[in-house]
Amino acid sequence: MRNNCEPNPIPPVCPVSAQQQIPLFDEDIVPVTSPATPILKVPVVLAERKLQIVVESDISLTPAATEIKRVTKNAFLQQVKLVPVRFARIGTTDFFEVTRAKLFVSGFIRKDIEYSSSACNGTLYDRIADVPFSGFAELTADDFLISPIIGISNSSKAHFLNDCNDLNPRLDKYFYQNLVKYNEQPYGELLGANFFELDFSPIKVEPEGTFSTLREKIVMDLYLKVLQVQQHQVTSVRYIPTFDEGTLG
Helix, strand or coil: CCCCCCCCCCCCCCCCCCCCCCCCCCCCCCEEEEEECCEEEEEEEEEEEEEEEEEEEEEEEEEEECEEEEEEEEEEEEEEEEEEEEEEECCCCCEEEEEEEEEEEEEEEEEEEEEECCCCCCCEEEEEEEEEEEEEEEEEHHHCCCCCEEECCEEEEEEEECCCCCCCEEEEEEEEEEECCCCCCCEEEEEEEEEEEEEECCCCCCCCCCEEEEEEEEEEEEEEEEEEEEEEECCEEEEEECCCCCCCC
């Protein structure tokens, strides 16, 4: 005879209902394919650029700080504008490829500064500061992955001679013609930012002393895309899913 050392089953304290799921049969849907050359209107990448931005600023700290604990940063873009300055006509049309442009960029660096005061058992303070920046970059034809496109509007004005005297023009009769082209505005997309920063008190501070101004020198590498919605014809394969035959098969 052997001892029964197995413990008594313990019922669950908080039981819930459960249902075992049944595996379902699945298989590939075999499509019907056909060659196609659709015209797509999609955003295309005009350029991918790294801009180096250098800023210096003084940030006030209230109450005064004795030690900086941590600083985190994020970049925010408020404007990315492309201003064309050189063009190349596309065939005989009134559309032009941009071969040189100025890229205007502005925004701010949001800094979150955590610091301690001179109290031995004090509160950890938080200071948020938005440091603005702005500038422009020169983009040439070699900088564009694909050229921006712009259509030029034009207007015409026709003058007439006097009906009774062909020697004098009529100043009260004109013919006008205006052709207006509406272009897709190039725009920007933020990719990332790399910060190199030196923060210090502009006034020498003794150990355990306090300072109320934090001077920062930031070098930021800003990564961004410049895009424009354009039409492009591509070579592709059109896929149409097929189903099992039904009443219409």
